[in-house]
Amino acid sequence: MPGFLGKLYREGRVYTEASLDHGISTTCGGHATILTGMPPGPIGIPGNTYIDENFNMRYCVDDLDDNYKVFGQDVNRSPNSMKASTFGEWLKQSYPDSRVFSVGGKDRATITMAGHKADGVFWYDAKNGYFTSSRFYTKELPVYVQRFNGQNPLIDGYLKDTPDTWIHGEGSYREDDYEGEVEALNRFSGHPLAKPAKSDDESNVFDQIYKSPVIDTQTLQLAKIIIEEEHLGGGEHPDLLILALSAIDLVGHQYGPRSAESEDTLDNIDHLLSEFVSDLERTLGKDNLLIVLTADHGVAELPEYASEMGTNNCPEQGRIAAWPLFLRALASTYWHFTGPFDRPSELIQFGGTGFSFSRDYIDREGLELSNVIETLHDSLSEIDIVRNVWTQKEILAGTNEESRLLRNSLSPKNSPDILLQLHESCVVTLGKGTTHGSIYHYDRDVPLMYYGWQIKPGHIAGKAHTVDIAPSLAEHIGLLTPQDLYGKPKRLRD
């Protein structure tokens, strides 16, 4: 890579075997770990969604308090379900004049990394096509964000300049337009963003932007404005700027990790960061920057491509539809426990990472919780793509590495009663494309690179985890941290 990613790899401190130290590799938990120094489960983030005590589906950065409405939307957002403090909070504790800003494509990424005391947290609203925030952080959107939104600098400009055909440069990507890639965004070959047809409404364009490299371009444009307007890096003490570059995840979901589209997305990040960092080095001075790059998770190969490569280890070598699994769970529950006039969903719900049972229903009908759990456990265990069915008890009592990783994603109050672990390479999707979330290396392996202020360069082999980032950074710049952190500081200097 000719730009900043290549430079980071050559001149930075690179942990070559870095991974997540938790078993459920979803976005919310992955980001919550990076700057708290805690695994996601114990701090209340078992997945992107979960079933709460009242048997309602909840989003990880949702908040029941209507004081925390998002600008321009009828939803509430805050970091309140995350029961941990962040690096940004430790920074402000030591240096009250330090500023903390977070900007990116997704609310669950920017919020969980920023934490509770950030000065500004902004993410892209794919419905309305602008950057927004929650009233948890600010009474109104700063004027410079409103101005940026009003100009829509890239939405119009980019689409106007979009070529009719797109030719990828020399790359290492696999054959383009591979079977299994998502085609929903009526893209032309290899290009992740199509010109809107006349009939398209704007929201379709916004959704395309959200799922393309353009979201990263926009994120960094806004980040640049934040730096200028807030004079970041200009004070006596360190400031923190968090960037959540979401495109690689969204593009990965649609086209897979070896696609021309994924390579385009990385090229874009490489190029954008190159410009972004040289600007900062010029204005702040090379010795005044410390940069960390990592990820919240990886992504599984497209099942069709994995099959051709001979790396598909799923007993059913295709993609796995979710509905037969749900149907099986519902049928088994209905057959054994639900009253003839009740819907099985009154007793059982899928919360995103597994199945939860309603305690109310169980009490009302005089059922035995352990019996209900065991019955579903046995029924799901018979499915050939299922490698293991975990109850919370089994996760807590387990002695192998998988149970340890799952414990780090276990949130006793919010985790499901039954967790399904499929075999390696089994990709459950609603349609085409691919996903992540599993315990396997392709979903847990991530980059981890440090660069800049007093960082000792070099390539370091051996285990390294994202949960160690916050304590390592804190030690590096001399911050006090909470005492019971799970992550361990790694020495970043000589």
Ligand SMILES: [Zn+2]
């Ligand atoms: Zn994702």
